[in-house]
Amino acid sequence: MTSVLLCWFVKPKTTAAKAVLIAVVFIINNSALIYGLTEFWGERFHVYLVISILQGFMLYAAVLAGVYALILKQKPRPRAIRAFAMVIYVSIVGLAIFNAYSPEVHRLTVTTAKPLAKPMDIALVSDTHLGRWFGNRQIKKMVSLIDAQHPDVVVIAGDIMNDNTIAYDNTNMHEQLSKLKAPLGVYATLGNHDYFGYDQQITQAVEEAGIKALDNESVLLDDSVWLVGRSDDIDRTRLSAEELLTQVDTEKPVMFLEHRPSAMDEVSTLPVDLHLSGHTHGGQIFPLTLLMDWLTPLSYGSKKIADTQFLVTSGYGIGPVPFRLGTRSEIWIITLQSGV
Secondary structure (H helix, E strand, O other): OHHHHHHHHHOOOOHHHHHHHHHHHHHHHHHHHHHHHOOOOOHHHHHHHHHHHHHHHHHHHHHHHHHHHHHOOOOOOHHHHHHHHHHHHHHHHHHHHHHHHOOEEEEEEEEEOOOOOOOEEEEEEOOOOEEOOEOHHHHHHHHHHHHHHOOOEEEEEOOOEOOOOHHHHHOOOHHHHOOOOOOOOEEEEOOHHHHOOOHHHHHHHHHHOOOEEOOOEEEEEOOOEEEEEOOOOOOOOOOOHHHHHOOOOOOOOEEEEOOOOOOHHHHOOOOOOEEEEOOOHHHOEOOHHHHHHHHOOOOOEEEEEOOEEEEEOOOOOOOOOOOOEEOOOEEEEEEEEEOO
C-alpha cells in the first residue's frame, strides 16, 4: 500500500526509480518489523507500531484526496490533488499528536439513593502509561489540571506505567508524580501493563509518591463513601466483587475502582453506586474507535445499569504509540451526590 501511494505521489519517471522506491519501502518496513520482534510488545516493538500507523495515516489521506478529486467540478489537476493529500496527511498526524498530548476535562454527576451528607468530587485518571514518550511534562500538566478542579479525592484506574519503571526512574518522574494530592488522598489500582514483571516495583514507586495502591482492598473516605480497589483481570488470585463488598458497609455509597470494564454484569447485580475503569483507550485510533463500540458493551463513556453508574475513561496517556485519532487524552471529574 505504501509503495503504491508513494509511487502516485512521487511519480518516478523510470522503472528503475520505481523499483528503488519499492525496495526502500520494503527494507524500512521489514527492518522495523525485525527490530520490533526482538522485543515483542516492548519499546522496540512500539517503534514498529509507530512506523506502521504513520503509513496507515497515508491511506486516510489518500482516500480523502480521492474524494476531493471526485467532487472537483473542473478537470482534475494531479499536482493540486497531491498537494491536497500532503496537507491532509500532515493535518492527520498533527491532530493525532495534539489529541494525545492535549488533555481535556470532562464532568459527570452521579446521584445515589444512599445518604451522603455532602457531595464528593472525584478526579478519575487512567492509563497514564508513563514511559519513554509520556513523562514529566504530562505528569506536570495532569497535576495542574486536577489541582484546578479542587477534587476531594483522586483515583487512578491502572496502567500507571508503560510495562516497567525504567523510564520513570531514569527521568525522575517521582518528583512530579509526588505532587499529585487531594484532601482525601490519591488511590490507584494496577492495570495489565503494570503486571508485566514489574508489579512490585510499580507498587513501590506509586506508594513512595504518596499514592495508595489498592490491591483488593477498601478504604472509607471521609467516613461517608467506600472506595473498593480491585486488581486487574490478569491477577488470577484477585477476589470477586462480591467478596470485596464483604469488607464494606453497603448502606453507605460504594465506589468500585478497577482497570478493565469487563465485570459489568457481575458488578451491576451488587450494591455498587459507581464503577470506574479505563483500559480501552476508547479505541484510541480510528477505526478501532468504531470497532470497540461494536464489540464491547461499553468501550467509552458512562452508562447506568440497574443501580450502578459505570464510567469508562479513554485514559490520560497514550500507551505504545503517541497518537490519538477519534479520541483525546482526558481527565474526569465526577460529583457523587445523594438524592435523599
